[in-house]
Amino acid sequence: MSDSKHPKIENPSSKLDKWYAAWFDTPYYHILYKDRDYAEAQLFMDNLTHYLNLPEDAKILDLACGKGRHSIYLNQLGYEVTGADLSENSINEASKFSNEKLHFVVHDMRIKFDEKFDAIFNLFTSFGYFEDDADNLTTLKAIRDSLSEYGFAVIDFMNVDFILENLIPEETKTVDGIDFHIKRYEKDNHIYKEISFSDKGENFHFTEKVQALRLSDFEKMMEEAGIFLLDVFGDYKLRKFYKSQSERLILIFK
Incomplete structure (x- = not known):
């Protein structure tokens, strides 16, 4: 499976005006x-x-995979895995673990893949970052169109009400000798x-900024995208x- 089969962003660095990139x-x-x-x-x-x-030979897409830790583990379970992320640095790092059943590509989640997957995982709140709300729907449709006929997709998001x-409004975390001063708040949903x-x-x-999407928001978008929410x-x-x-x-949806 060559990377050329996957639609890519022409120049990921051009996205660097976006905070998440x-x-x-x-x-x-x-x-x-x-x-x-x-x-x-x-x-x-x-x-x-x-x-x-x-199935044992299932093809899984780890969408917004970061440095690929979940992709790597899913591959260790025996699956054929493609990890996709907008960050070139992350994909370069993850690609060190590539093998014939584990591939990594730079990819914008708003664009569907040409190939079909048995499962698509979007994990650890890797959704709702876009400036334009319409991009959320575009992403859901891209996930839908990248699934095989019997495939399942999973979005793992924060529970906004619990969060x-x-x-915690303010805290300082020290990691590797660096003091990260963190402030959290809600504004404009x-x-x-x-x-x-x-x-x-x-x-x-x-600044990290994630839309405060609740279950009802996802249900509405999924209905509009022609997606069936299973669980x-x-x-x-x-x-x-x-x-x-x-x-x-x-x-969990299909």
Whole structure:
């Protein structure tokens, strides 16, 4: 499977005026989030692939894969995996793990793939970043059009109500000797995270901004995209979703 089969962004660096492209492409993004729970992520992948009852030779697309840790683990489970991400740096890093059943491509999630997948995973709140709301619908349609006839897709998003109830307005995280000063707040139906830090005598400031999409928002978009929502879970153990209690909003659709 050659990369030429995949539609690509002509020049990913031209996207760097978008906050997510600029921030996700820096080494500091990966430093700040390096301690994410791998065991929890692998448990989620185990539960998900078991629930979906994917065939052993299933082709999986990990959409917005970052440095590919989930892609790599899914490949270790035996699946043929394509990891796709907007960040060239992340894909370059992930590609070190490529093999004949594990491929990585620079790709804009708003563009459908030419090939079809048995499962498409969009994990750990990698949705709702776009300035234009219409891009969310475009992305859902691209996912729909990249699925095989019997394929399933999964969006793992934050549960906005739980997040807002438990929001930590300010904190400082020290990772690899760098003090990351973090502020969180809600504004204009978005959840913001302001990240300020200094390194090697230089000051940096980045802003993460994610739409505060709730289950009803996804249901409306999915109906418009001609997508059938099969199930909703509230955590990585695939337990029932409770609006005020669940940490995650996990949507299974086809």
